[in-house]
Amino acid sequence: MRILVCVKRVPASGGAPQLNADGLDVRHLAFTVSPHEECAIEEAVRLVAEHGGSVTVLTVGPVEADEQLRYAISMGADDGVLVDTGTGELDPQATAAVIVDAVGDLETAAGPFDLMFFGNESPDAGHYQVGVRVAVATGRPMVGGVKGIEVDPGLSRVRLRRDVPAGVEVYETPLPAAVAVKEGLNLPRYPSMRGRLRARKASATVVRAAVSAGGLRKVRLRLPEEKQSETVLLGHGAAAAPAVVDVLQELEVL
């Protein structure tokens, strides 16, 4: 089976965001893909190990996103495609259109993808829609929030599990299909030494794309107001236990 995984280069930092006139100041930050997308790569690699086929990883963004493609390859993906749209942020309609074009080219060259994986939402922009737009444009059914995937042995249908507030829902859909996954789907591997060597030598395909803007335009980013409060220090080490239990009683949780 042929599987496409779409990933996005995003800041990895857990520090407080620093803003400048253009938005987030990313000059000193390290980058990664979302935990959701790490699980998508892992799942694709496992499915191909079981059923045969290949995993292609696609990213839309700056040329630096090559780093994220190589990480995916080090986890076991077969090849990477980078659509260079520069450093500016794209709106979700524009991102989807660029992916749809790239998918068209990849499928013309090497045949249709049986599965397309996306992260449930990007951890930075969080538009919750790029995967659905690509799925609709390419005529595929799509389920989001997925934490369990079971492909039938004939490779004609797939069962998908997602958590909902009331419990669990199981979906069935014919292949080809698109799936947006969430962290928890699996426990992604750390890349092996062999994987890392392979990734270093791999050459990701880089293509350029023209971008046409959609109807949503970011004006600026800002920090939400946070209520500032002094931290009450209850003490040091085990000696603080009585003060902690006083607080538990005060808050009536005991």
Added chain:
Amino acid sequence: MVLAFVDLDAGSLTPSATETLTLARELASTRGEPLRAMTFDDSGRHDDAPTAAELTTYGVVRWFRVAHPLLDAYSPELWGAASAQLVRTLAPSAVVASAGDRTTEVMAQTAARLDLPLAANCTTITATASGDEWRLTRVRNGGMLLEDAELVASTALFTVAAGAIEPAPASVVGDLTTETFSPVLDDTLPHARVIERTTRGDGVTLASARVVVSGGRGVGGADGFAPLEELAELVGGAVGCSRVATNNGWRPHRDQVGQTGTKVNPDLYIACGISGATQHWVGCMGAKHILAINTDPDAPLVSRATYAVIGDVGEVVPAVVAEIRRRTPSPLPLPAPGVGADGHDGDRPDL
């Protein structure tokens, strides 16, 4: 007209639907347009009167019940195609929905089918008196940042972040007309559908617990969670963790608090050996009180916490457990070695 996509739970408005309707009504009144509602119902219930009464309270004047045999079980594509048909037919100036999993999915399907922009997770939306320009603020980075944005469209699509709007019934209510909208649907459209649904049992869940005792890298390993389990048991709470604990296989992912885990809103969040990275913080910032136990007095979570203990989790948490037992001596038996605090065997975390 402004169209609210209203999610129902067994025929009743969900809390997020009342928030959606409140915001949609404000937009409609700014623009001098009527408020209409679209609903789907997969509960198999057919008494409309209570739903109609609730919609009327929130100022809806016309209600479209979307109905078709193919819509009885949820399917993102079929619900999306049906919603797109109604939106195309009505050509509203805006469609507003809550930001739940399912409503977001149907809105994205609608947006994709009509090639319209969709702004997700809005906290405020401002209508201009006419025209097709909107201003909005939306949540980004799981809640660490806000984005001010503009949206231009013949029909603008929005989802509203949970809790952003205080729900309020309309001050003036009119008469409600109810209509059934029967979309043209065809089983040959490739689609996913729900084939099975299981309901979670009662009991304390991470998302609903009054107290969450959470551990991170500072706990040191899977075994280090035993005293946290014990403390959670004593306060009737749930155990949570950071992504480091999940990634190391110390805890299952369903325990993870944070941007890509669960958002919790307890009265008290006890963070043991967790630094407070932004991606963790957005998952616990809804807690009323936070107690941070950390060796590092400068850890971000210590600065943001209500209370802090500076020290080693491995010493502080067992001491707290012992102090609770000392103060509440009788009803809680001391655990025998290898037996959990509730007296049952085998309550080790399943990894």
